Amino acid sequence: MAVRGPLSGIVVADLSRILAGPYCTFLMAELGARVIKVEPPGKGDDAREYGPFRGGTSAYFASVNRGKQSIALDLKNAADKKLFERLLEMADVLVENYRPGAMEKLGYGWEALHKRYPRLVYAAASGFGHTGPCAHEPAYDMVVQGLGGIMSITGPQGGPPVRIGMSIGDIGAGLYMAIAVNAALLHRERTGEATMVDIGMLDCQIALLENAVMRYGVTGEVPGPLGARHPTIAPFEAFATRDGSIIIAAGNDGLFQKLCEALARPEMAQSPDYKTNDLRLHHQPRLKAEIEKELRKQPTRHWLKALDAAGLPCGPINDIAEAMAHPQVAARNMLVTVDDPKAGTLTLAGNPLKLSGFPDPAKREPAPELDADRAAILKELGL
């Protein structure tokens, strides 16, 4: 088989469902690993029932399961257990996101598997991780977004907290999990030792909030939502223009000076109130008003051009359609297609893990139908 990516040759036995685990194994598949999705017979992964649907198939499922294989196995049935164990012999990694304890009940806990398959890396994602007082509690993305604090610092200043527009609880856990699994595979390659990866969604939220955690620790002030501005850098936010808004990110003194010049207000850069980032942060409301006074004289398009020419990081607030239409998105192959046998051609997010020397095709393999690869896998295992 051709080398599809840096994980070519790695086999993943994937028991994971819905989003956190499947996003991790999706990234592994994009990196060239062979991912064999083991699903319960009948309905398969719960995500197969999440909309939107096209041609009777879940596009939600298609998005994060493309390029995987599927076999339906009942892990409480003796014959299927035997088959699953043959799969584990051939696998490099087992990925699961059951509630802690569930795998032990099936006889497939880390301790048992590590004895029997000493080279198998075992990766678990769960709401709260496999240790601690809440280990056995259920969790979903939304619950973890609420528990972890990210909702409390996202939203209009003084307004109600809002959910992050994507499933950062699940996707965040999937990202950290992929980092840890790849590190575990490297460690195994170098030492022969397999380890257990134990990812907790709540842990990942705390990790993502490193800046807010640090700020609360240092200042004793509980961070709140700040609308569309940065907590510790100014000016670094969305500003009103004559016809809409523009984001300007003047992250250091030099950029602030350029901004003042581009606004034809060079003296602002010399103001004793604005000379350093710390001063600008303290006077942020007044600074914002002064900047907007100038920006309101022209439309967004004018300012994007003028500020860009001045070397200032700036940009529009795109909706999803505008973001997808950005010329750089096409140039970077960040929209790919799959030809799904039921749903037809689907446009999906591409792979941001760009590595030299590996293909990044514009067309990808679709997600498997439930149990689609049973015959091929049985044959491969000589069964």
Place this chain on the structure above:
Amino acid sequence: MAVRGPLSGIVVADLSRILAGPYCTFLMAELGARVIKVEPPGKGDDAREYGPFRGGTSAYFASVNRGKQSIALDLKNAADKKLFERLLEMADVLVENYRPGAMEKLGYGWEALHKRYPRLVYAAASGFGHTGPCAHEPAYDMVVQGLGGIMSITGPQGGPPVRIGMSIGDIGAGLYMAIAVNAALLHRERTGEATMVDIGMLDCQIALLENAVMRYGVTGEVPGPLGARHPTIAPFEAFATRDGSIIIAAGNDGLFQKLCEALARPEMAQSPDYKTNDLRLHHQPRLKAEIEKELRKQPTRHWLKALDAAGLPCGPINDIAEAMAHPQVAARNMLVTVDDPKAGTLTLAGNPLKLSGFPDPAKREPAPELDADRAAILKELGL
């Protein structure tokens, strides 16, 4: 040296600044890699000037640079270049987040380095990646949040878009970069081949938005902000109680039935309008009103207990202080301390990459002062 993690023995030459690159190398340091931060003489990493400060030192910098070493080198100075090249001989990975082209000007582009150091993995993070029409444009977190579309789907329904409360543009890129670097290191270990990793912040935003991209592609409707509810699952959102709010995530039919029972409204589960997730999604406003009618009868604390007992994923909306005080956060060692020589003891986010067999100490090494490790590194290189 003791094995600190799965990346023990890996040496990272780290030219990266501010957040995206440093977050990647921070995770690598947490995984046991030795990270040698190469900073410009004088001011060092720009992030050393970002607040909040304590004892004259940047806690912003301390949070994502703990456990690294520092050497100040002027990469335009011949003697320092020589020293840097000695460092590259000993390094496994070079990480940088300059604008594309900057490394080439220094003579350290991927092509040149790959010829000279064929085993060196080269990892670059930039706003737009190293290819495409916008490759050379500057970008900051905030700009990329605006360009990529995440702001357009986060915020109150019908309200203005808001910034995600953490730097998801930078941190997102750092996470994908760490996944790719670990995969590249594994590939090198297995084949001897080193590759270039080219991470674009905008690419990563599109990747994070896989669900919104898929939805727009399938439905043709541009997703907008939804306040505190999930776009495709219902009921899966924040609800009002007598004294505040509660998040309930009833992600499948079984959980919805349990919810109806816990609310003493078992007949709701049988309603032809609510029988499937798709139906519940279509009738979400009415369903929400019916659920809130019951929830308003008791305070949040009552419902957390009752719904938890019924096995329903639910939770409060914590602020950062409440999140940090969650007993599971302590049990998982997700708050660690460093004793900074200037700032004193700082409480920082812990490491969510939990792997069996490796230490996860409660106290970590602080971030280095600029050039703190020069003498030791020179000695090690025999200079």
